[in-house]
Amino acid sequence: MVFQAPDNKERRRLLHHQLEAHFHQDRLLRTPKKNADGAQAIEISRASGSSEQFRRQEASRNRQSPCDHIHFTLYKENMDTMEVVNNMGGFLRVPPRCIQYAGVKDKRAKTVQRVSIKFRDPQRLAQFSRNSIRLGNFTFEKEPLHLGDLTGNYFRLVIRNVTADEDTIRASTDAFVKQGFVNYFGLQRFGTTEVSTVEVGKALLKADWNAAVEAIMKERSNEHERVQRCRKVWAETKDAEAALKAIGNRSCIEAQLLQGLARSHKNDPFGAIQNISRNTRLMYVHSYQSYLWNLAVSYRLRTLGRKPAAGDLVVRSSAEPSAKRLRTSEKQEDDVVVVTSDNVEQYSFSDVVMPIPGYDVQYPDNAVSKYLFELMEADVIDLRAKHKVKDYSLAGCYRRVICRPTDASWQIIRYNDVNQDLQLSDLDLLEGKVEEPKKNEGIHTAVAVKFTLPSSTYATMAIREMLKRSSDHKFTGKNLTADEPLDQDFYCDTSIFH
Secondary structure, eight states: OEEEOOSSHHHHHHHHHHHHHHTTTSOEEEEEEEOTTSOEEEEEEEOOTTOHHHHHHHHHHHHTSSSSEEEEEEEEESSOHHHHHHHHHHHHTSOGGGEEESSOOOSSSEEEEEEEEESOOHHHHHTTOBTTEEEEEEEEESSOOOTTOOSEEEEEEEEOSOOSOHHHHHHHHHHHHHHOEEOOOOGGGSOSSSSOHHHHHHHHHTTOHHHHHHHHHOOOSSSOHHHHHHHHHHHHHOOHHHHHHHHTTOOSHHHHHHHHHHHTOTTOHHHHHTTSOHHHHHHHHHHHHHHHHHHHHHHHHHHHOSSOOTTOEEEOSSSOOOGGGGTOOOOOOSOEEEOOTTTGGGOOGGGEEEEEOOTTOOOOSSHHHHHHHHHHHHTTOOTTSOOSSGGGOOOOEEEESEEOOEEEEEEEEEESOTTOOOSOOHHHHHTTOOOOOOOSOOSEEEEEEEEEEETTOOHHHHHHHHHTSOOOTTOOSOOOOTTSOHHHHHTTTOGGGO
């Protein structure tokens, strides 16, 4: 189709935005023309993804951005961060690796986080908003976000159907605020399907690329029908093109891998894996580090108790250990000290840190190190040495064994309707909804809790401490009593910790 080109530059820009909004699933090729009367016009046609002219036009438009990156706020419901990023990449026709974020937010929550994307128009970005996803607060920045670029997370949670009396609730929440909780990595770090992210991470760290492909593509239940069909086709045929056809146009990890296998890396599983976004690949290897850390901390608590002991490591500075070390090889700035029999009285258990294994961290000078090294040896992995693939060379960092929440508060709510929303979401507040006054009456009891945690610290583990029960949604066992160690309960959460 041919449009007369408006004389005003701003009107021409609006025309392009309207065309993109209407034909957002198509690649539009814009060609300057002249009408029979000599007037300027624009011919709009569909272009293939391999069109060299289309790629030149897209690159030219991107270069016109005043800064290299656009940062924006992402609100989402019932979707994990990587799923949103993959869908957004497909909508905007950009690789998911161009979309960066500081951390992955839970799927089963209403979350808000900052995201950055390279070289895109904010008006085009805004068109991606839908019922469960909203974008806003756009700013132009010179640098992208990276994993670890956050100081912490603020949580507002409601625990429903509480059966304890008010004195028990008060005692539990006060102890949670004052004593903190064991700073385990939560279940979402390891995935909630039959195939854990640890399994994929092990294969990547062992450079067993075929095993990594099979772990990612392994059949599992409770997934989208197309993804299940895709896995079945792959299991039966090992035909990447057929499996890709079965999954359709879904933007997901499996599709990224299959695209690499089908197009340019048919006999190169490593190259195909590299087609998966870097953040996702790092998630796999970091989950293996987290798996080792959880096991080491449980071993430490069982053998040495809940007080500083000789050989422990402590961070002398008041700042939190650096979370960015999970993605960089920058020099460790934390002031790490080894506890000895001479200085043990100077520290409390909240000062004790456990290294997240890597090639540039110090390990405890006690039996915990031996236990860690034996775990890695059993897996034929040594994180103390650099990997031949740079992305999988993990420097490591330090993580506090105990975490205390800040800005913590709680409130008891009585209610009758089990379907009643007891707390407004950020989207509700933006849309002008007003929270109804809470009445101290009703047959059911809930506890509304608010608190802030450092980055890479899990609210599921914090709530687990308050409730004295497993955080696994499949858990049907007894609640813990106050004197039972929670680290033992952690083994009930998922089979990979047995």
